[in-house]
Amino acid sequence: MSERAVPFHCPYCAEETLRPLETHGQWACASCRRAFALRFLGLAGDTSGSTGEEVSG
Numbered sequence: 001m002s003e004r005a006v007p008f009h010c011p012y013c014a015e016e017t018l019r020p021l022e023t024h025g026q027w028a029c030a031s032c033r034r035a036f037a038l039r040f041l042g043l044a045g046d047t048s049g050s051t052g053e054e055v056s057g
Ligand SMILES: [Zn+2]
Pocket: 010, 011, 012, 013, 014, 015, 029, 030, 031, 032, 033, 034
């Protein structure tokens, strides 16, 4: 299973000056000097604890 999560923009300053760090999944922004990590959490198609019916009102 190949994991390829490549950010196109910095989530903090929205610049495209990202470059990968030595650790897999970690990136550094050359503009705002922030370093961050991408991690796959799972699928977000459903809300947790949902009973299939939404309560509103
Ligand atoms: Zn940045």
